[in-house]
Amino acid sequence: MRPAWLRVDGLRTRLVLVFIAIVLIIAGGTAGAVSLMARSWIYSNAQDVATAQFRDELQSLDGMPVDGLTPANLSQVFPSDLTLITDGEVVHQGSVDPATIPPSFDSGLDSSKLIRFERLDSERILLGMSVNVTDTTAEDGYDNQTLVKAVTVRPLVGVQDKFDDLLRVVGLTLAAGVLVSGLLGFWIASTLVRPLKRLDAAAARAADGDLSVRLPENGVAELAQVTTTFNNMVARNEAVIKGLEESEEQARRFVADVSHELRTPLAALVPVSEILREEIPNLPPDAGAAARIVSSEIGKLTRLVEDLIEMSRHDSQQARLVLDDVDLVELTERTLASRGWTETVELDAPESISTRVDSRRIDIVVANLVGNALRHGSPPVRVELSAEPGYAVIAVVDHGPGILPQDRQAIFRRFYKVDTARGRSEGSGLGLSLAVENIHLHGGTIGVDQVDGHTVFTVHLPIASHEA
Structure with a gap:
């Protein structure tokens, strides 16, 4: 994996590339323009040197006496490279081949x-100049000067070497500029990225629940302002979350206190409800109906209080597993039989599935899932038991109208009821949430899905649970 500073999408890398690009554009353009101007100057200078040297050579020969304009005599006076x-x-x-001399060039001499x-071309220049020489052998002593046109090709000495030196200096300067700009951009980017990294690390800590994190409000003014805003946000969130935690703790204590306070009067009401239920046949019709209602409501209230007490144990982390080696198939059969569901609920299971679980809590889980399917679903209701590597699987299937996708996670929350989707609810809304708590206590998972038009609650229970 590439380091963070080499990532093309990183702020530091982008700033370095921007600095280098700016230097390349500005310095490269300037170097190109300077190179072109210097090249022209180098050629002009070499041209002037060659022209001056040629002029000096021929000016000294102007009026020179020659004994006849023969090649031999002229070669003694003029340099040998002249035509x-x-x-x-x-x-x-x-x-120079005389045939290659342009007419315009010749006429100018x-x-x-x-x-x-x-x-x-880049290395040669064509030079020409006319001088008068005195022919001492001429018969006319008064008019013995003859115009001699001298033409030659001379090299532009040192032009290419100077230009190569110039390009070398420009290249080295440009490379040094790119290097310095890259280092400068890296330093500037680091001064910007370092506070952002600290801010990111602090935000990660805050996201993990550490709301005490704060950052020093210094550095670049804009980043310092961002840091101040972050600190204020975390402080406000900390205050809000503490308030919510205090409110939640108060609510939990209230529920636990009320539940325990209700146990005493309920302990007295339960025997009374049993006596009323036994006397219903002997009571007048109106009194018997009232007795049935009272007995039923006392039972519901008793179950609600028991659920609240159990939930308060989970909230205070006092719920403990009492593990034992249990045959899950036999435990499920006892759960169905004890509640009178043997005839109404199908059981699809192998002969046995060995598990190590808290049988009381798994009994509550199965009872809650099956009772939920019987109350809100449609028959037939079926319990399917199976084993997977490391897990025992409990699936409760019913043929009801199903649960909307947006409600499939919400139904596991406390007191949540999907009355419009699954008919009138007679429960407290705590059954599924207690099932979740008990399964999580075993290290398992629970979920709900719609399969072929059937509602399926699925529990994955580790075969070998550990003490919570």
Whole structure:
């Protein structure tokens, strides 16, 4: 995995690349323009040097006496690389083929001491100049000067070497500029990224529940303002969460206190309800109906108080597992039989499934799931037991109208009822939440899904549970 500073999508890398790009654009453009101007200057300078040298050579020969305009005599006076032309006749051929001399260039040499030049390529220049020489052998002693056109090709000395040196210096300077800009961009980016990383780490700690985290409010003004905002946000969240935790704790204590307070009068009411139930046949019709209602409501209230007490044990983390080696199939059969569901609920299971669980809590789980299916679903209701590697699976299937997708997680919350989806609820809304708590206490999972039009509650229970 590449380091964070090498990631193209990272802020630090992007800032470094931006700095380098700016230097390349500005410095590269400047270097290119300077190189072009320097190249022109180098050529002009070399051209001026070659022209001056050529002019100095020929000016000293102007008016020079020559004993006859023969090649031998002229070669003693003029440098050997010059092509000499007199009266349109080539007297001596040097570095230039007379046939290649442009007519315009040749016609410009008709005047004495007039120098002409024309650059042939990046390394050569065509030079021409006319001078008068005195022919001492001429018969006319008064008019013995002859115009000699001298043409040659001279190299532009040192042009390429100077240009190569220039390019080398420009390249090194540009590379140094890119390196310095990259380091500068890295330093500036680090000063920006480092506080952001601290802010990210602090936000991660706050997300994990550590609301005491705070950051020093210093550095760049904008980042310091962000840090201040973050600290204020965490402080407000800490205050709100503490308030919610205090309210929740008060609610839990209230439920636990009320549940325990109700146990005493309920302990007295339960025998009374049993006596009333036994006397119903002997009571008048109106009194018997009232007795049945009272007995039924006392039973519901008793179950509600028991559920609340059990939930308060889970909330206070006082719920403990009493583990034993249990045959899950036999435990499920006892659960159905004790509640009179043997005839109404189908059981699909192997001969036995060995587990190590708290039989009382698993009995509550199965009873809650089956009772929920009988109350809110439609027959047939079926309990399917099976074994997977490391898990025992309990599936309760009913043929009711089903549960909407948005309610499939919410039904496991306390006091949540889907009355509009599954008919009138007679329960307290705590059965499924208690089932979840008991399964989680064993280290298992519980969920609900819709399979082929059937509502399926599925429990995955570790075969070998550990003491909570």
